[in-house]
Amino acid sequence: MNSRLYLVARLSLSFLWLFTGITSQFFSKQIGYDVLANIGITDSFADLIILSGSLLDMFIGVWLLIGKKLKLCYLIQLVTIISYSLLLTIIEPEFWLHPFGPLTKNIPLLVMIYYLYSKE
Numbered sequence: 001m002n003s004r005l006y007l008v009a010r011l012s013l014s015f016l017w018l019f020t021g022i023t024s025q026f027f028s029k030q031i032g033y034d035v036l037a038n039i040g041i042t043d044s045f046a047d048l049i050i051l052s053g054s055l056l057d058m059f060i061g062v063w064l065l066i067g068k069k070l071k072l073c074y075l076i077q078l079v080t081i082i083s084y085s086l087l088l089t090i091i092e093p094e095f096w097l098h099p100f101g102p103l104t105k106n107i108p109l110l111v112m113i114y115y116l117y118s119k120e
Contacts, residue, residue, distance in 0.1 A: 014064035021057030039091050074117035081106050
């Protein structure tokens, strides 16, 4: 992968992480509440989990922008996406069949992140 394409891939991942962190905290929090309520997590604990996930996503997005220790950043992304996917598979397995692909899109993301990891 040439350096320009590598940079575009890294910046688009940054956008994705920043966007999901911001939207899950400020614009679509109810989706998080609904998912967590399905396993009995509500109120302030649900707030804490949603905030933590949002902050983690935004942290990863900023880390990608900074561009330091990217191999570690890619590993953390892989672990985060796999963890989110496993949790959602347990809590809301029907998300695998959702037409917008909230879980299925993670498969090509994992491949792309692993590829970037291997090139770092």
